[in-house]
Amino acid sequence: MMRTRPLKVALLGCGVVGSEVARIMTTTADDLAARIGAPVELAGIAVRRAGRPRPGVPEHLLTTDAEALVGRDDVDVVVEVVGGIEPSKSLILKAFAGGASVVSANKALLAKDGAELHEAAAAAGVDLYYEAAVAGAIPLLRPLRESLAGDKVNRVLGIVNGTTNFILDKMDSTGAGYSEALEEATALGYAEADPTADVEGFDAAAKAAILAGIAFHTKVTAADVYREGITEVTAADIASAKQMGCVVKLLAICERAADGASVTARVHPAMIPLSHPLASVREAYNAVFVEAEAAGRLMFYGPGAGGSPTASAVLGDLVAVCRNKLAGTTGPGDSVYAALPAKPMDEVVTRYHVSLDVDDRAGVLAQVASVFAEHGVSIDTVRQQGRDGDGDAALVVVTHRATDAALSATVDKLRALDSVRDVASIMRVEGE
Numbered sequence: 382m383m384r385t386r387p388l389k390v391a392l393l394g395c396g397v398v399g400s401e402v403a404r405i406m407t408t409t410a411d412d413l414a415a416r417i418g419a420p421v422e423l424a425g426i427a428v429r430r431a432g433r434p435r436p437g438v439p440e441h442l443l444t445t446d447a448e449a450l451v452g453r454d455d456v457d458v459v460v461e462v463v464g465g466i467e468p469s470k471s472l473i474l475k476a477f478a479g480g481a482s483v484v485s486a487n488k489a490l491l492a493k494d495g496a497e498l499h500e501a502a503a504a505a506g507v508d509l510y511y512e513a514a515v516a517g518a519i520p521l522l523r524p525l526r527e528s529l530a531g532d533k534v535n536r537v538l539g540i541v542n543g544t545t546n547f548i549l550d551k552m553d554s555t556g557a558g559y560s561e562a563l564e565e566a567t568a569l570g571y572a573e574a575d576p577t578a579d580v581e582g583f584d585a586a587a588k589a590a591i592l593a594g595i596a597f598h599t600k601v602t603a604a605d606v607y608r609e610g611i612t613e614v615t616a617a618d619i620a621s622a623k624q625m626g627c628v629v630k631l632l633a634i635c636e637r638a639a640d641g642a643s644v645t646a647r648v649h650p651a652m653i654p655l656s657h658p659l660a661s662v663r664e665a666y667n668a669v670f671v672e673a674e675a676a677g678r679l680m681f682y683g684p685g686a687g688g689s690p691t692a693s694a695v696l697g698d699l700v701a702v703c704r705n706k707l708a709g710t711t712g713p714g715d716s717v718y719a720a721l722p723a724k725p726m727d728e729v730v731t732r733y734h735v736s737l738d739v740d741d742r743a744g745v746l747a748q749v750a751s752v753f754a755e756h757g758v759s760i761d762t763v764r765q766q767g768r769d770g771d772g773d774a775a776l777v778v779v780t781h782r783a784t785d786a787a788l789s790a791t792v793d794k795l796r797a798l799d800s801v802r803d804v805a806s807i808m809r810v811e812g813e
Contacts, residue, residue: 387420388703391456391481393427393447393472394463395435398486398513401692402460404437406699413696417703425450427463451475458702460695461485462513470494477505482706484698486513486691492587492603495594499715508711510698515588516541516667518690519683520697525595525671526713532673534596537635538811539669540662541588543686544579545611545631547571547665549650552619553628559614571665581610585633585648593635593646596671598719601635601646605723609649618650618806621736621777624764627652628660632811633669643724652734653812660812727786732761732810734779735788737795738803741767741774745800749776752798756791758783773802779810 390406392399406413406423414420426438427447435443444450451459451472459476461483463469469490473483483502485491491498491514502509512522516539525534540546544566551562563580566572578584586606593601611631622629630653635646653660658680662668667685672678684690705711739745746765753760759781767774780788788807795801 383414384419384707387422388417388457388706389422389424389453389455390699391424391427391450391453391459391476393451393459393461393469395426395428395438395443396462397688398462398691398695399426400435400438401688402462402695403439405692405696407437407439413700416700418707419703421699421703424453424456427451447472448475451481452479454479456481457706458699459483460699461487462695463487464489466490466493470498473498474501477501477507480505480507482508482702482711483510484695484702485509485511486695487511488514488584488587488591489603492590495591495602496600496715496717503714506711508702508705509714510702510712511591512698513691513694515591516669516681517683517685517687518693519667519669519681519685520694521669521681522591522595524679524681525592526716529671529673529676530713532675534671534673535637536672537592537596537633537669538659538672539633539681540630540659540667541592541633541669541685542579542585542631543665543667543684544572544576545582545585546662546667548580549611549614549619549629549631550663552614552616553623556616556619558616559612580612582608582631582648585631589633589635589646589648592633592669593644594717596635597637597644597721598716599644599721600717601644601723605646607645607647607649607726607729611650613806614650615806617736618808621734621806622652625652625734625779627654627810629808630659630662632659634811637721638724642721644721645724645726645729647726647729649809651809651811653810657812727784727789729785730782731785732780732782733788734777734806734808734810735792736805736807737776737778737801738805739774739776740800740802741772742800745774746776748798748800749778749795752794753778753780753791756787756794758787758791775805
């Protein structure tokens with residue numbers, strides 16, 4: 382039998398995602414009630430400025446007093462889609478203290494203070510759900526937390542930022558430089574007016590921290606994630622990747638060490654072979670590979686951002702949280718029993734693509750090769766191409782697997798050689 386008294390929802394934020402959440406809750410109210418077992422109603426919508434036009438959003442629900450809305454006795458669930466650290470963190474903690482469960486899409490906050498928020502939710506006996514924080518509409522966190530709970534996840538590898546994937550895809554498909562591709566992404570609405578969080582890898586690093594924490598049952602924050610953005614990727618890098626039968630993608634990579642004693646989480650551009658499924662992920666789409674011991678390799682693919690896709694994930698969490706409320710229970714909480722340390726990037730082993738500008742004369746290749754050997758970095762392939770009449774040559778070296786520290790020492794020594802005019806670019810190679 383369906384309960385007649387509605388569950389009340391306080392919505393914090395009414396931007397692109399928040400307005401879609403409000404619209405879907407209003408237009409599909411009967412279906413949501415049937416799925417939950419009780420009606421669900423918006424108690425209010427907190428916004429920064431009440432005067433802005435918001436088509437389809439009931440004006441009588443708008444308020445600029447988020448704290449008062451969250452503190453209402455009749456609020457059962459708070460949906461937070463404001464973003465940022467404060468006031469979101471304080472509002473979520475206030476919701477917990479008042480007995481309300483929380484659904485959030487706030488990756489930055491969860492990557493920084495997720496452990497504290499989970500502890501507060503557990504102490505209050507309420508839920509904290511955040512499927513929308515990592516990959517938009519793609520169901521990813523719940524499969525990691527629940528479907529693979531009996532398995533051992535060893536690696537999570539993926540494209541988790543649509544803006545950077547769009548830019549790199551345009552550079553690859555059209556030959557455009559970074560600035561031109563960014564300009565197109567901005568014009569189409571894929572990049573913010575200030576794209577720093579995306580193009581410098583901060584957004585992807587926050588998502589990597591959340592993924593690593595869930596996958597490896599350990600506490601991982603954004604500060605534990607090694608981060609490089611795509612601003613230094615050039616058209617020449619894209620062309621070099623093509624010559625190797627690869628494409629360049631900004632990857633989030635979370636790995637359990639072979640001995641099981643530590644984990645790593647990193648975000649950086651990398652060349653991946655065209656044969657890898659991630660190579661075919663185009664434009665602003667996201668895709669994530671999960672490698673588990675029993676399940677093998679699983680791939681999750683779909684739109685990773687945007688109002689409607691993200692709202693879909695928020696509503697999915699809302700239904701689950703409301704069901705838990707009716708049943709008088711909570712869903713799975715934070716699982717950090719493993720408490721594995723995060724290994725520094727210097728110790729991470731990977732392959733590298735190193736492009737050098739060198740003197741075009743006999744003996745230079747042997748000199749360069751000896752520097753790699755001196756630091757224990759073995760070479761997989763070398764490609765040298767002279768340039769017409771200017772006395773220098775392009776030398777591209779692809780290594781076997783080596784530590785970041787060994788490669789850094791090698792590059793420092795190469796820069797000191799008289800025969801090396803410039804270390805033009807260094808990029809990791811993944812997915813072999």
